Amino acid sequence: MLNFLESVNEAVAGIKDGSTVMIGGFGNAGQPFELIDALMDCGATDLTVVNNNAGQGDQGLALLIKEGRVRKMICSFPRQSDSWHFDAKFHAGEIELELVPQGNLAERIRAAGAGIGGFFTPTGYGTMLAEGKETRILDGRGQVFETPIHADVALIKAFQADGKGNLVYRKTARNFGPIMAAAAKHTVVQVSEIVPTGGLDPEVIVTPGIYVNSIVKVA
Amino acid sequence: MSVQSNDQAGGLTGIQTSDQPLGRDDLARLVARDIKPGSFVNLGIGQPTLVSNYLEPEQNITLHTENGMLGMGPVATGDQIDGDLINAGKIPVTELPGASYFHHADSFAIMRGGHLDICVLGAFQVSATGDLANWHTGAPDAIPAVGGAMDLATGAKDVFVMMTLLTREGVSKLVEACTYPLTGIGCVTRVYTDKAVFLTGPGGVQVRETFGCTLEELQKMVPVPLQAASAVAS
Numbered sequence A: 001m002l003n004f005l006e007s008v009n010e011a012v013a014g015i016k017d018g019s020t021v022m023i024g025g026f027g028n029a030g031q032p033f034e035l036i037d038a039l040m041d042c043g044a045t046d047l048t049v050v051n052n053n054a055g056q057g058d059q060g061l062a063l064l065i066k067e068g069r070v071r072k073m074i075c076s077f078p079r080q081s082d083s084w085h086f087d088a089k090f091h092a093g094e095i096e097l098e099l100v101p102q103g104n105l106a107e108r109i110r111a112a113g114a115g116i117g118g119f120f121t122p123t124g125y126g127t128m129l130a131e132g133k134e135t136r137i138l139d140g141r142g143q144v145f146e147t148p149i150h151a152d153v154a155l156i157k158a159f160q161a162d163g164k165g166n167l168v169y170r171k172t173a174r175n176f177g178p179i180m181a182a183a184a185k186h187t188v189v190q191v192s193e194i195v196p197t198g199g200l201d202p203e204v205i206v207t208p209g210i211y212v213n214s215i216v217k218v219a
Numbered sequence B: 001m002s003v004q005s006n007d008q009a010g011g012l013t014g015i016q017t018s019d020q021p022l023g024r025d026d027l028a029r030l031v032a033r034d035i036k037p038g039s040f041v042n043l044g045i046g047q048p049t050l051v052s053n054y055l056e057p058e059q060n061i062t063l064h065t066e067n068g069m070l071g072m073g074p075v076a077t078g079d080q081i082d083g084d085l086i087n088a089g090k091i092p093v094t095e096l097p098g099a100s101y102f103h104h105a106d107s108f109a110i111m112r113g114g115h116l117d118i119c120v121l122g123a124f125q126v127s128a129t130g131d132l133a134n135w136h137t138g139a140p141d142a143i144p145a146v147g148g149a150m151d152l153a154t155g156a157k158d159v160f161v162m163m164t165l166l167t168r169e170g171v172s173k174l175v176e177a178c179t180y181p182l183t184g185i186g187c188v189t190r191v192y193t194d195k196a197v198f199l200t201g202p203g204g205v206q207v208r209e210t211f212g213c214t215l216e217e218l219q220k221m222v223p224v225p226l227q228a229a230s231a232v233a234s
Helices: A008-012 A033-042 A061-066 A084-091 A102-114 A177-183 B024-034 B047-054 B104-112 B149-155 B215-221
Strands: A003-005 A020-023 A047-050 A070-075 A096-099 A119-121 A135-138 A141-146 A151-161 A184-194 A214-217 B016-018 B040-043 B062-065 B069-075 B093-101 B118-121 B125-127 B158-162 B188-192 B196-199 B205-211 B226-228
Touching (some): A003 A008, A008 A033, A020 A177, A033 A061, A033 A151, A047 A061, A061 A084, A102 A119, A102 A141, A102 B149, A151 A177, A177 A184, B024 B047, B024 B188, B062 B104, B104 B149, B118 B149, B215 B226
Parallel strands (some): A020 A047, A070 A096, B016 B205, B158 B188
Antiparallel strands (some): B069 B093, B188 B196, B196 B205
16 A cells, blocks of 8 residues: 655654664665654664664764664664764664675565575675575585565655656665665655656656555655 | 796896886776776775776776666766765766666676676785685774675676785785685785785786886795796786
């Protein structure tokens, strides 16, 4: 069921304590700041957050971490010059980190949306990020078994939606949006524009509306 | 013909191609020159990014960025800056005609699937057999961050490393076995340093050329057996 909502607060109202929340974006590109701010306001806590990074500066995901609302981060690159809120929580032992090579992160998210039970990948073989994982030699290469990452909710940002919930993105702000939309039970999208059904060329739609539950326009 | 390090100096002059160590820009120019025309290339953050300054249009190189783009152009300035168009280092960049965008799983399928000809990465250490360590110092208080390094190291057809040969303390970063946590095993094919270009692989380390030192002098700095490359690789 697709809903067009008036406010970001309404869009995130159903997120429960203890949820796994995927948040789109690579750095600030494609990060749904308004939805994250609404998630701050709604009070949900004890969250597992899936994002490439672990927040930057004093906005968005970084504030959610600062306020102690994130129990665990699943990401590839938490350490940045301005990731001070994550750094502080990590050093204080107040946040759990599951560090995943970026391509494995993307493919594990994709696998969840595609109904794949797991896959073998050469990435990470022989490294500390594969410790404790099943391995095989396939096609002459060491490979590591990786499992899908499912989520209760995905919060993503797209450029345009049509009346059917079909989405197009802008440039490198696309990043994790399409695969997160498919991997979550409930996908919330903030868009810059809503166009009438038929207003997007079917040949260029990136995320078909079947993956989308709630859309809110953010100015 | 293989030339051992204890041979007569006269046999070594062919591989010393500069009487000075190379600076960062000269090294970037050398890497750029070595990239075959028409290649699809990913340049890692840091020193490898300099290579893009020396790619010639007639080389027809297509740059890939892990965050979902082929056909990346130079760094954006002024009115070109668009927060939705950034590179792996989160710096605003531009798009070239013929560019394409794709989501993250496709971007890493391009790497893992062996479609990139070359990636150029920085390194803490490279072993004689091409193991790479470039993501984590292993220090107890360090926050680990891997990003796309393991995927690039594993997926690209050729992995070139750019680094200074020695640490600030004068210790070789080309080592018998890496002591830092690994990024990938046996993945590095070539190491570009300020003092020499090394070819790494199962057969050990060959020196393609040296800068400001003889092979014998180089051997004194590096704790793995070196031999001159039997033929200059292009």
